[in-house]
Amino acid sequence: MNMTLLAGLIVVSIILVVYALWPRQDEQGDAIKRRMAGRKADVDISGARQQAKDSVARKVLEAVTPMAVRSSSTQDLDSMSKLRVKLSMAGFRSESAPMSYLASKTIVGAILGLAAVAFSWANGYPLLTAAGIVMTAVGAGFLGPNFWLSSAITKRQDQVRRGLPDTLDMLVISVESGLGLDAAFQRVGDEMSHVHPALSDELQLVTIESQMGIPRSEALRNFTLRSGLDETKSLVAIVNQAERFGTSIARALRNQSDALRVKRRQAAEESAQKTAVKLMAPLILFIFPAIMVVMAGPAGLKVMDALSETPGLL
Secondary structure, eight states: OHHHHHHHHHHHHHHHHHHHHSOOHHHHHHHHHHHHHTOOOOOOHHHHHHHHHHHHHHHHHHHHHHHHHTTTOOSOHHHHHHHHHHHHHTTOOSTTHHHHHHHHHHHHHHHHHHHHHHHHHHHTOOHHHHHHHHHHHHHHHHHHHHHHHHHHHHHHHHHHHHHHHHHHHHHHHHHHTTOOHHHHHHHHHHHTTTTOHHHHHHHHHHHHHHHTTOOHHHHHHHHHHHHOOHHHHHHHHHHHHHHHHTOOHHHHHHHHHHHHHHHHHHHHHHHHHHHHHHTHHHIIIIIHHHHHHHHHHHHHHHHHHHHHHOGGGO
């Protein structure tokens, strides 16, 4: 019993530490907005306390992360670069995001491993069975963050994809009203922050990179890498081509917006067509058996009564 209580306390403490140290997207968004406005965060008593907590958490992270990362880290710089790109596609762009992610793999594996050990010991499983349960739990904990990251990337890509047509319309209006492309990106990023926050953050990052002296084409290429969408790649290619040949950017953006709206409508129609096929499984498993019981049940009962009253028919 003492071992179970100790394992439970360790699991709870590790979960609380991971929750406190995990980077939050809203904090990154606030930092981007402060950079865009050219001001610092307001400092008050509560902010000072939060800053003190963050500094303590950062020290704990710096002390714990190397030990947790050692079992899951790789010396391949290409792999680390790909991991950083995947995390940026999910919306986590801080410097400590790759280390925190690798540490989470080890920590989650250790938590599930301890839970499996406590479960096996409490139920009195044999050694081989307990070893299999522990190995399965550790493997699931080690691979769990991979599935979570893939889900986060897919969710963010859907958010960016849904916001592209509306954002392009806003860009067309801004460019036609006389704003430059960089100013249009900044204005649209501010206006779309409440409607499509993911795409707004990406546009603000493009503006920040342009203000830092990075060429616009490279900033837009970084945008395509962070989004990982074919729609953004085609958009960036159209913008670069319009700038290179001196054609109207507003007309190119309008054509791209119309194409994206047509593509979104076709995707909606495709999803509607798939609905009938997806309904077959619940209809066969749940609806049809109930209908058969309601319709054939009384007749079946009458047939059974008739057969029981005339034994010679059996």
